[in-house]
Amino acid sequence: xxxxxxxxxxxxxxxxxxxxxxxxxxxxxxxxxxxxxxxxxxxxxxxxxxxxxxxxxx
Amino acid sequence: xxxxxxxxxxxxxxxxxxxxxxxxxxxxxxxxxxxxxxxxxxxxxxxxxxxxxxxxxxxxxxxxxxxxxxxxxxxxxxxxxxxxxxxxxxxxxxxxxxxxxxxxxxxxxxxxxxxxxxxxxxxxxxxxxxxxxxxxxxxxxxxxxxxxxxxxxxxxxxxxxxxxxxxxxxxxxxxxxxxxxxxxxxxxxxxxxxxxxxxxxxxxxxxxxxxxxxxxxxxxxxxxxxxxxxxxxxxxxxxxxxxxxxxxxxxxxxxxxxxxxxxxxxxxxxxxxxxxxxxxxxxxxxxxxxxxxxxxxxxxxxxxxxxxxxxxxxxxxxxxxxxxxxxxxxxxxxxxxxxxxxxxxxxxxxxxxxxxxxxxxxxxxxxxxxxx
Numbered sequence: 001x002x003x004x005x006x007x008x009x010x011x012x013x014x015x016x017x018x019x020x021x022x023x024x025x026x027x028x029x030x031x032x033x034x035x036x037x038x039x040x041x042x043x044x045x046x047x048x049x050x051x052x053x054x055x056x057x058x
Numbered sequence: 059x060x061x062x063x064x065x066x067x068x069x070x071x072x073x074x075x076x077x078x079x080x081x082x083x084x085x086x087x088x089x090x091x092x093x094x095x096x097x098x099x100x101x102x103x104x105x106x107x108x109x110x111x112x113x114x115x116x117x118x119x120x121x122x123x124x125x126x127x128x129x130x131x132x133x134x135x136x137x138x139x140x141x142x143x144x145x146x147x148x149x150x151x152x153x154x155x156x157x158x159x160x161x162x163x164x165x166x167x168x169x170x171x172x173x174x175x176x177x178x179x180x181x182x183x184x185x186x187x188x189x190x191x192x193x194x195x196x197x198x199x200x201x202x203x204x205x206x207x208x209x210x211x212x213x214x215x216x217x218x219x220x221x222x223x224x225x226x227x228x229x230x231x232x233x234x235x236x237x238x239x240x241x242x243x244x245x246x247x248x249x250x251x252x253x254x255x256x257x258x259x260x261x262x263x264x265x266x267x268x269x270x271x272x273x274x275x276x277x278x279x280x281x282x283x284x285x286x287x288x289x290x291x292x293x294x295x296x297x298x299x300x301x302x303x304x305x306x307x308x309x310x311x312x313x314x315x316x317x318x319x320x321x322x323x324x325x326x327x328x329x330x331x332x333x334x335x336x337x338x339x340x341x342x343x344x345x346x347x348x349x350x351x352x353x354x355x356x357x358x359x360x361x362x363x364x365x366x367x368x369x370x371x372x373x374x375x376x377x378x379x380x381x382x383x384x385x386x387x388x389x390x391x392x393x394x395x396x397x398x399x400x401x402x403x404x405x406x407x408x409x410x411x412x413x414x415x416x417x418x419x420x421x422x423x424x425x426x427x428x429x430x
Binding site: 006007008009010011012013014015016018019022023025026027028029030031032033035038039040041042043044045046047048049050051052053054055056057058 | 080081082083084085087139143145146147148150151152183184185186187188190191194195208209212276277278279280281282284285286287291292295296298299309312314315318320321322323324325326327328333336337339340343344349350351352353375376379380381383384385388389394396
């Protein structure tokens with residue numbers, strides 16, 4: 001089987017596996033998030049300034 | 059088929075529970091929003107790069123009009139929301155500069171070479187397109203590399219951050235945004251061929267759903283929908299795991315970015331929605347009765363060029379302060395002047411990319427005895 005003949009399901013599964021690998025590397029590196037410092041469910045109405053990072057940031 | 063669809067539901071629910079339990083309710087909601095984006099983009103075939111090609115190559119303006127409609131819907135709600143809750147919600151504003159314009163132009167060209175923008179690359183990978191998966195690997199590396207050089211690019215000629223709200227006030231900015239979108243829509247309708255002007259029902263639905271999800275993203279995350287930051291963060295995480303010291307990088311030493319780098323990606327807004335996009339696209343692939351034939355096989359040289367184009371795509375997206383989502387969609391819908399400039403530069407680049415595409419995406423020769 002050549003690389004190009006990979007079926008869609010195989011490629012989609014590879015994409016999910018890549019994402020899972022990144023998550024595992026990240027968890028091993030940064031540890032699990034601290035649930036006690038988790039932000040409120042909604043930013044709107046929270047009274048807190050947004051702290052997330054965006055593509056438009058520097 | 060029932061078993062396969064049950065698997066899809068279990069996959070989505072497991073992912074949501076995982077995010078909720080690991081990182082709290084906001085993470086769970088953002089992952090759900092990302093999955094929603096994936097389901098709509100793949101399920102209803104709403105894209106960004108494709109319609110930019112269609113208006114040029116086939117004078118088909120339907121997808122582009124759906125994009126403008128979605129942006130207008132988001133702007134109509136986002137402008138008043140941002141004006142009333144500026145302390146809790148932030149827009150997608152960035153400066154217009156030489157590096158930003160060059161980045162948008164190159165991004166537009168590269169996006170046509172890999173047949174997908176930021177969101178498109180994730181969707182293509184999740185839905186089983188090998189070009190999309192290879193481009194995604196390049197994008198992750200490129201957006202990370204771009205972050206290392208961003209200070210140099212922004213050091214070139216650059217204007218301060220300008221917004222339509224800042225120039226015309228909240229109401230005036232919204233009116234100017236809607237008027238600009240209407241003018242673009244009129245231009246597209248004029249340019250499009252008869253029969254290719256009115257979007258089909260599928261795209262009306264998609265535009266409405268994408269707008270609703272984008273607004274949900276703003277309300278939950280406190281910031282508009284974005285793609286590039288998360289992918290660059292993944293690249294930085296991988297580089298760090300490989301031993302790279304990013305403390306000397308101006309970008310990653312910035313307190314906000316350093317905090318993201320040190321924390322789990324399950325606490326990063328754009329990472330969560332990016333993960334959701336992949337899962338959503340994969341879910342559509344598995345849900346369908348027929349997943350479809352594999353994407354057209356390409357030569358080995360073409361796959362290498364796709365990887366390179368993906369790298370350029372990620373790098374240029376970083377230079378341009380976003381891709382079709384972060385700069386074009388979210389920038390314009392929250393009043394950033396850079397979103398408009400991005401659109402012009404990226405569209406010019408996209409036209410060039412269409413001319414280059416045949417030289418990059420070359421079909422592999424059919425093996426002897428194969429059916430053509």
